[in-house]
Amino acid sequence: xxxxxxxxxxxxxxxxxxxxxxxxxxxxxxxxxxxxxxxxxxxxxxxxxxxxxxxxxxxxxxxxxxxxxxxxxxxxxxxxxxxxxxxxxxxxxxxxxxxxxxxxxxxxxxxxxxxxxxxxxxxxxxx
Numbered sequence: 066x067x068x069x070x071x072x073x074x075x076x077x078x079x080x081x082x083x084x085x086x087x088x089x090x091x092x093x094x095x096x097x098x099x100x101x102x103x104x105x106x107x108x109x110x111x112x113x114x115x116x117x118x119x120x121x122x123x124x125x126x127x128x129x130x131x132x133x134x135x136x137x138x139x140x141x142x143x144x145x146x147x148x149x150x151x152x153x154x155x156x157x158x159x160x161x162x163x164x165x166x167x168x169x170x171x172x173x174x175x176x177x178x179x180x181x182x183x184x185x186x187x188x189x190x191x192x
Contacts, residue, residue, distance in 0.1 A: 067091050067181040069161050074186030081151050081190070087144040087161030087183055094139040098164035098173055101135060101146045103157035103188075110182070111157065113174030115146060124173045128154075151190045158185040 068090040077083055085101065093099065097119040104111025114126045115135035123135060134147040144161050162179035172178050 067096075067163050069163060069181060069183035071159065071161055071183045071186040074159060074188045076189040076191065077151055079152055079190060079192050082147070082149045083151065083188060085146040085148070085159055085161075085186060085188075087146075089142045089144065089161075089163060091142070091163075092139070093137050093142045093144065096163050097167040098178065099137065099144050100162050100164075100173060100179060101144070101159055102162060102176060103155075103159045104185075105157045110160070110176040113176065114159075116173035117144075118169055118173055119167050120169075122169055122173070124170065126174060148188075151188075153190045153192050155188060155190045158187055160185040 070088045073085040100116035101114050102111050114129050116124050132150045136145045161183045163181040165180040168178045
């Protein structure tokens with residue numbers, strides 16, 4: 066069982082920045098894919114915002130391109146999400162996820178591609 070623990074959420078004003086971290090209990094170098102999702106009230110697992118595939122492929126949702134950056138540290142087994150120029154629509158619970166199988170392209174931003182999930186960290190962006 067892979068365990069994921071997020072941190073780094075908080076409250077910022079529009080235009081502010083936050084960096085989320087996700088500590089993973091297994092070697093990130095061995096995972097076929099990792100991603101960040103965000104969900105607002107009653108949205109379930111919500112939308113995929115950024116993902117890294119096993120071959121280093123990186124994909125972003127159109128809504129965050131140019132503002133969010135996903136990265137990972139295979140020594141610390143940690144996944145990051147740098148979020149700049151945050152907007153009020155960025156208010157959500159952000160969860161990291163790890164895949165058990167290999168996917169590519171748009172599949173990397175689909176929740177069904179991921180078997181393991183963290184509990185989430187709240188991000189609140191105030192106008």
